[in-house]
Amino acid sequence: MSRCHTQITLADRRRLHHLVERKVPINEMARQLGHHRSTIFRELRRNTFEDQQMPDLNGYYCVTANAMARERRAKLRKLARFSHLRQSVIDRILHGWSPQQIAGRMRLERHPICVSHETIYKFAYSVDGHAIKLWRHLPEHRARRRPRYAMRRHGQRFSPEVNILYRPDVVAERKQFGHWECDLIQFRKKFGKANVTSLVERVSRFAVFLRNNDRQSRPVMDGLIQVLQSLPHLARRSITFDRGTEFTDWPYLQASIGTQTWFCDPQSPWQKGTVENTNGRARKWLSREVNPLSLSDHDLTDICNHLNATPRKCLGYKTPAEVFRQKLRAQIRRTG
16 A cells, blocks of 8 residues: 655665666556655656766665755755745745845845745745735746746747747848747736737838737737738748747748748747837837727727837837838839
8 A cells, every 4th residue: 555645765765776776667666665656756857866977977876865855855944944034035025026036136145045946936836825825926926836847848839940049140130121020919817818919020110910819829820921921022031939839830821921930049038129129119008908809900000000100219210110111112122
């Protein structure tokens, strides 16, 4: 009969060490040790010794594994053992600091007792953290924490060759017309999944907004195709996206109009700063409190016209519409 708890002791680790050496299957290890197979998987994943300089020494060693587990538990107990440290962390979370900012500031100030941002997250989502609803003050305001590595699967949806690392320098330096950036403008959850696609040309800062009823990728791509397909190919050379699931149908976009796609690194929206800046300007009319389902195509066109008719310092006080028309005419003359 299996045990009623899953904590592994040093004696268990000694037996597990011998089972690993004999290459016994995980299910059999779990049966002999009286633990669930997931507990054994977790133990081996967390406490296997690895040395990049001397990989021949890599392996599961009972004493080393026990020391690693004890060190991990000691770190997690810091916020329980030291009330002043716990209160300091709580105060900073309530003031809007993220766990990364709190942990980084502690290291900068050389606190005698420091904790990692991961420890702070675990505390915020613990029973004590939930009792005072700390999650409401975290960056994503989630009542339940997303698994730490859940986003890794999303990266597989984007081929390595379309990473922004391989985007030509003429795009990054704004030396060539026809390269766009794309993002979604989000609203309050109470309005559902409706959103607005924002599309901005990098050289002219010319903006186009489109409404979406949800975040399904194919309709988002259909909207982009409808807007861009009437332009000459040299005016729609590429689009830079982030790695949101709404952009996973990028092969369909490329196959339809031949526009190259590039993708920012994970959690790096600053790499498409042009559209992020435009979104900030558009918030004057498209605040999070606006119901996107109430927006008509005419409303979005009016907002775009206002933005595109406003002089920009970065354009020598020309308007985005003026620069876009100038560049577009030059492309048409060149191809004609």
